[in-house]
Amino acid sequence: DAGVTQSPTHLIKTRGQQVTLRCSPKSGHDTVSWYQQALGQGPQFIFQYYEEEERQRGNFPDRFSGHQFPNYSSELNVNALLLGDSALYLCASSLVRSRANYGYTFGSGTRLTVV
């Protein structure tokens, strides 16, 4: 049973560029959340997608956008990259109606470096 898959694992971009990160949720999960984890910090919630819609958003600018596809996979897009966007981006999946699964399943993350 595959867990959460994120791609790519590492990425280097230049300031001002745009980036797309991808996430395939765990089999059977229908909800995807994205987190940003800066070096030495805890994860910060970016947004969550369910039924192909953004359901909740954290304190991130509009440069951060996302999408969820009918197969529940998701993309995170970041425009006009800043040096401060350098971080580990984590995708977490869950099943919205499953009380027993209130803990998310995380992917290994995408390490984004902006130079």
Add this chain to the structure above:
Amino acid sequence: AQSVTQLDSQVPVFEEAPVELRCNYSSSVSVYLFWYVQYPNQGLQLLLKYLSGSTLVKGINGFEAEFNKSQTSFHLRKPSVHISDTAEYFCAVKEVGNNRKLIWGLGTSLAVNP
């Protein structure tokens, strides 16, 4: 607003010694509580969770945690640590009835020395 405080940013300990990683939270509503572990250059792995029922929760790798509602704490413990337990540990909470975001602590770096 919810918040999570992990009281120790770093915890050095010798192998086979017991360890406690402390977590306190604040919330105006009931919460679910979680501990995650993050090994170097990896994602987050769920160690254990408290949803309801017994306040003593057992997780993977020999870890356990106790929910104390009066003290709003959820401390993580292990009676005997191994070198392989060296990692970053995160405490997180989620509002009951709100299957949305987790609120995270800043993490505790556990360093197990031989």
